Amino acid sequence: MAGKLYGIGVGPGDPGLLTLRAKEILDGCGIIAYPVRKLGEGSTAFDIIKQVVDVSEKSVEEFLFDMNPDDSVRERCREEAMEKMCMLLDNGEDIAMVTLGDAGVYSTYMYIDAEIRSRGYETEVIPGIPSFCHGAALAGVPLMIGNEGLAVVPVAKENTALLRDALRNFDNVVVMKAFKSMPLIAETMDEFGIPREGATVVSNVGMEGEYIGPMDDDRKYGYFTTVIIKKNKGGREI
Numbered sequence: 001m002a003g004k005l006y007g008i009g010v011g012p013g014d015p016g017l018l019t020l021r022a023k024e025i026l027d028g029c030g031i032i033a034y035p036v037r038k039l040g041e042g043s044t045a046f047d048i049i050k051q052v053v054d055v056s057e058k059s060v061e062e063f064l065f066d067m068n069p070d071d072s073v074r075e076r077c078r079e080e081a082m083e084k085m086c087m088l089l090d091n092g093e094d095i096a097m098v099t100l101g102d103a104g105v106y107s108t109y110m111y112i113d114a115e116i117r118s119r120g121y122e123t124e125v126i127p128g129i130p131s132f133c134h135g136a137a138l139a140g141v142p143l144m145i146g147n148e149g150l151a152v153v154p155v156a157k158e159n160t161a162l163l164r165d166a167l168r169n170f171d172n173v174v175v176m177k178a179f180k181s182m183p184l185i186a187e188t189m190d191e192f193g194i195p196r197e198g199a200t201v202v203s204n205v206g207m208e209g210e211y212i213g214p215m216d217d218d219r220k221y222g223y224f225t226t227v228i229i230k231k232n233k234g235g236r237e238i
Contacts, residue, residue, distance in 0.1 A: 001092055002122070003088065003091070004095075004122045004124065005085070005112075005116050005122070005123045005124075006029065006095065006097065007110070007112070007123065007126065008026065008096050008098050008099065008126045009022070009102040009104075009105075009125075009128020010045045010049050010098050010099065010101075011100075011134070012130065012131035012133075012134040012135070012205050012206050012224075013044075013131075013204070013205055013224075014048075014134075014206035015048050015051040017128075017134065017206070018052060018128075019126070021126055022128065025096055026053045026096050026098075027053060028094070029058070029094045029095060031058065031061055031095045032046065032053075032058050032061070033062070033085075033096065034061075034063070034099070035062075035064075036063070036065070037067050038064075038066075040062075043062075044207075045100045046060070059093075061084075063097075063112075064080070065081060065108060082112075085112075085116065097112065100131070101130045102127050102128045102130045104127070105152075105176075106154065106176060109125075110125075113125065132152070132174045134205050135200075135212060135226055138202070139202060139212050141200050144172060149170045149171050150171070150173075151166035151169070151172070151173050151174070152174045153175060153176070154175075154176050155175050155184065163175065163184075163188055164188060164192075167188060167192050167229070167231070168192070171230070171231055172228070172231070172232075174226060175229065176226050178221075178226055179224070179225035182215065182217075185215075185227055185229075186217070189229065194229065196215050198229055198231060198232075199214065199227050200213070201213060201214065201221065201226075201228075202225070202227075203221045203222045203224065204222035204224050204225070207222070215227070
């Protein structure tokens with residue numbers, strides 16, 4: 001009988017936020033896995049679960065998903081990873097693949113899940129706490145209240161239209177993947193007349209270098225940085 005693939009959201013960084021269901025699956029699986037862009041680079045998600053799960057008797061597997069600009073290289077790498085995963089499943093091994101936050105929020109895992117299911121294997125997604133939910137809770141900021149709406153968007157120079165649409169149409173906006181784009185976010189807020197006081201930055205929550213507070217132009221933010229923007233803190237109607 002073939003094994004089962006589990007995609008496990010391990011939460012934003014604090015191992016105490018790992019769900020009981022996630023812990024149960026991790027304890028029961030013989031293989032713990034994580035995707036990497038470069039072999040040997042390690043996994044923050046794996047570092048989190050090691051603090052509460054005994055991995056000494058488990059097999060730990062890296063699955064390489066190269067980000068080479070050559071399509072043929074990426075496709076070959078992806079196929080090799082899928083074949084290796086299917087071989088383990090065919091041997092009856094259950095695999096727990098860990099990912100930061102929630103597996104359904106900007107996670108490589110969901111591509112893997114769809115591919116493995118298309119090949120006839122059983123999969124299950126175990127939800128985790130997204131970083132922006134944890135950050136909002138720590139900051140005491142409601143993500144939505146009353147009849148407000150919420151948009152969750154990534155930001156980069158090539159997709160400013162998505163950020164602009166979100167700021168135009170939603171009361172609250174969560175901007176993820178923000179660590180290199182803080183000036184761009186600030187400029188866009190200024191354009192829409194949204195005061196800086198409406199933004200809360202949550203960076204590296206539950207990890208070393210955690211910061212929760214207002215935008216600071218002089219601060220260097222960590223890789224895991226999100227901005228929560230609340231238009232109802234002031235500013236003109238858009």
